[in-house]
């Protein structure tokens with residue numbers, strides 16, 4: 001069961017309550033049993049699941065609730081809070097400060113992704129203005145130094161290691177001393193792993209830790225290890241003082257439970273997750289947005305941040321201004337496609353929005369959507385400026401369509417598809433054209449009620465369904481009302497109109 005499926009199962013367990021007119025102990029009990037089953041199937045440790053269940057039962061006292069209370073809402077809130085508590089050890093981990101030299105030591109089993117993650121961690125901080133350096137204290141695996149060297153060189157991060165020295169403690173101490181002298185403020189120590197938890201590995205870790213006195217020890221855990229996660233994390237914690245966890249390979253077929261279990265075992269927060277083999281496939285881990293996304297409740301701030309990251313602020317008003325003049329050209333559509341592609345995998349972006357659970361956008365489907373966008377952009381690359389900037393398709397006659405198809409090397413059917421997509425998007429965008437960029441402190445709603453019906457009419461039915469029907473759309477609009485709207489159009493139209 002991959003993480004998205006865990007989220008899907010919990011969401012379904014909660015949604016099932018909507019079919020019941022009365023929320024009594026039986027309905028509540030069934031819902032909790034479904035959630036328990038989903039968590040166990042996702043490899044969350046048995047004891048943790050039992051604790052979660054009894055905590056929710058303690059918080060939700062149906063008998064004590066007055067008639068008319070929103071019991072479904074209270075149950076949902078309790079599930080949300082308990083999942084957050086599971087992932088939140090209650091204390092933040094040590095966080096490096098620019099200009100204050102510190103040593104961060106990475107530990108974990110062989111193949112967990114330690115070496116890759118050290119470089120990702122260094123690269124992430126380098127981009128934030130730190131001066132990181134890498135030390136390879138892994139003398140156990142032949143090739144470990146070469147791997148670190150290769151990664152570090154690619155990311156232009158200084159490194160230290162030795163082909164000849166066999167004592168990892170000596171290398172670690174020399175590396176730290178050297179980089180401290182050279183005023184590096186984030187010295188990262190990569191240590192050896194073993195195929196399994198062994199006394200020799202733990203002894204080596206203890207010695208390196210004693211000799212270098214790291215400010216933070218990060219335990220790197222492969223998310224696919226399943227039920228073994230709790231014991232493994234605990235064994236590392238007992239040997240060195242683990243202060244944070246990084247869960248890797250979250251992009252694979254991992255059962256999400258490992259992440260939850262490792263927090264409980266180490267009483268340390270997950271600080272990042274690895275989401276691929278590349279250096280920038282590395283995400284800051286925040287408990288609440290993570291659980292929100294898991295439950296399909298949406299991570300609005302993450303979504304807006306993503307949009308602000310890719311849609312230059314100075315382009316946003318121009319876009320909204322054009323919409324206000326009820327102009328939606330092919331060029332605007334092209335620019336929006338570019339924004340979507342810059343935002344990263346569509347499912348990742350969509351999963352930040354309420355109702356767009358990642359499981360609705362499975363891997364295969366996502367690739368299809370991305371390919372479609374790329375295809376449409378290739379077709380538009382063969383259009384003239386006049387065609388791209390025209391406010392409508394009246395001039396788009398047969399000979400132009402054939403010319404564009406030939407120019408882009410695509411069949412005429414694809415050009416017609418793209419034009420259909422454009423018409424649909426234009427309808428949606430123009431129907432939302434009363435939206436204005438919100439000024440700070442402006443409390444007025446950004447979408448007026450009479451627009452909602454227009455939006456509903458304009459949305460393709462499957463998109464409306466994915467948003468969660470009329471109710472989902474209304475709550476999305478409510479979210480828009482309370483947030484800064486500028487930039488929304490950088491991503492929203494077309495996000496999923498493709499599917």
Ligand SMILES: Nc1nc2c(ncn2[C@@H]2O[C@H](COP(=O)(O)OP(=O)(O)OP(=O)(O)O)[C@@H](O)[C@H]2O)c(=O)[nH]1
Pocket residue numbers: 108109110111112113114115116117138141144147191192193194248249250251252273274275276277
């Ligand atoms: N898909 C995916 N692969 C990852 C991720 N992190 C690491 N890997 C891959 O996992 C494999 C093992 O990673 P390493 O960094 O060599 O693992 P290690 O823990 O340093 O191994 P030792 O040095 O032997 O202890 C490599 O092929 C990495 O590219 C991730 O987040 N996602």
